[in-house]
Amino acid sequence: MDEPALNAAMDRYACGDARAFPELHRALSARLLAYLTRMCGSETLAGDLTQETFLRMHRARSTFARGGAVAPWAYAIARNAYLDHARAQKHRNTERLPSDPGAEPPDAHGADGEAVAIASETARAVERVLLCLPASQREAFILLRYEGLSVQDAAAVLGTTATAVKLRAFRAYEALRAALEELKRRPEAERGAGRSVENRSVEKGMEKGDRPAAARPERSGRRGKGQAGVRGGADGE
Amino acid sequence: MANEHDLLRGIEDIPDPAAHLAARPPPALAEGPAEGPAEPSLTRPARERRALSATLAGLAWILLFSWGEGLRDDLGSPRVLVPLAVVAVLSGLGLLLALRPRARGLPASVRAIQALAVAVPVGFLAAAVVRSGVADPPVPLELHLRCVASALCTALVPFALAALVLRRSFLSAPAWRGAAIGSLCGLGVVVGLEAHCAPDDLRPVAAPPGPPIGAGALLGAAAGALRGRA
Structure with a gap:
């Protein structure tokens, strides 16, 4: 889906057209998943954060400016979801398990x-x-x-x-x-x-004094072969 | 050591560790969700109506409260009316600047917002110093405190309405945006305050209107940080 069509879909969704949501999800989910994976180092966590991002986009849809560009808007919301998760992790200080095992060589x-x-x-x-x-x-x-x-x-x-x-x-x-x-x-x-x-x-x-995201391994909801070699945990700011 | 111009030339050479994700074909429409989340959320038209109602309600509160306190006798004189009109216009323009989306629907830059958040209280204080002197005999403390209480009560409803309307509105720098909007709302409150309060003393001029602007900035920053992020 090209950018003008994507922006038009978001415009419709902001005005209440629920049928536009599947189009947005289809166009943005892979991009947001890749972005969040690069940010947090875990495809599993990124999947959860991607779902969280779409939920936040739904809640904030009324703030999407008429004629605006959805890509930077969505990335900003994804970043906020990641930051909130990172801060919550820091406060909870949760015990972590080894992360996704990574792709087969x-x-x-x-x-x-x-x-x-x-x-x-x-x-x-x-x-x-x-x-x-x-x-x-x-x-x-x-x-x-x-x-x-x-x-x-x-x-x-x-x-x-x-x-x-x-x-x-x-x-x-x-x-x-x-x-x-x-x-x-x-x-x-x-x-x-x-x-x-x-x-x-x-x-x-x-x-x-650097704050590496990979310092601690992360609890993984699933383990399996064929997952990309992405490891690590969230990084707080 | 390479300089910053190397950034554009060499950046494409850095491979992508998540290329396998970005290269995935998009899921078929049938595989994705059939509709949006079940949780209700405002649409843009509904939000615009809500923002308009909140603005009118906030203005009405300020006017009603000021009228209840008793409007000053010289309100119609140019010496009083012109500065109030200027402050009202500046407050409105400032809010437009802070809230109006820029190119591609993105918010105002952080620098502009930071400048606004600082300029409003500093500008108000400077104007207060220029406009007034120190009264002789001094204004009693009781009157000072009464004016401060009146200012804060005037500001209460507009602040609450702004916090409600702007919840989950800010893509970035929510604390700064909250501070800028809070101080601008406080500036609007100053109009109402000076419509019924006619001091001729630097301390009341700075002090009672000061709290709405200062409190607005602080409360706005807190509300923005806690609930303002989209």
Whole structure:
């Protein structure tokens, strides 16, 4: 569904047309799920937060401005759902169980298999670094790089200025690029052991006062194969 | 060290750990929910009617309360009427600025809201200092306290109505937005207050109208933080 059609659907829903909701759900659920997964590091939790987001969108539908854009509006509500969850987690200080086990390792036989394995490891490295970044940098980077929002839209979602968004995203980008360059430099044979080196650098980041979302594993409602390699817990702000 | 301009060039090189989710095809219409959540929620037309009713009710309260306290004799004179009209217009414009959606339906920028939240009390205080001196003999404390109580009672209903109408309205920075709107409502209350209170002393000019603006900012920030986030 293209953006004007999506905005028109939200406009109808804001005016009380319940038939527009399935269209919105269909168009936005995957995007919001991906966004929340990147934010919190767990597909299971992101699924719950996505449902929460749609409920909040329903409650706040009357505030959707006539002729407005639904994507940044929905992302802002999703972010609020994530923040409220993170704060509640911090206050409850709940005991956590190991998170989703992650995807099965790809078949490494053959050249294609090797490329897939490298790509998978790179993605996991990015995920680990993202979850170790301060939440403000992580969310700015995610909105610009993965969700494709403009700097102005991202600033509106985050409740900050465009300059702050660019600076935060740049710092996140620097950290990620450094991690990827380190990964490339590391010879293949050391990659297995190198993962423990990366974990130590993550811990060093924690000592400096960073608030990694992956610091504690998270209670998982389901375990199964085929889930993406996404781990970690919510991060409070 | 790379500079900020590298951001646009290199950012696409960072892979996406959740690409498998973003790449999923959208669910068929039949698989998703057939309709929205069962919980009732306001529609936009209903909310607009509610906001209009709340605005009229708030204004009516201010006028009625002021009239009940007894309007000042010189209310019709330009010396009194013009500043009140200016304050009323500024309060209305400020609320429009704070609440009106901008491009793509998104709210006003945080900087604009922060500037508003600070400018209203500071501007009012500066105007009070310019307009008035210190009375001789001093105004009794009892009158000060009575004026402050009157100011807070005048402000009570408009604040409550604003909190009710704007619940779950703010996409971001809810505390700042609440503070800006609270202080602007307080400024509106000042109009009602000065319609019946005719002090010529800096302290009453600053003090009784001050609480609605200050309390409005604080209560608005609290209400925004607790219940304002969408």
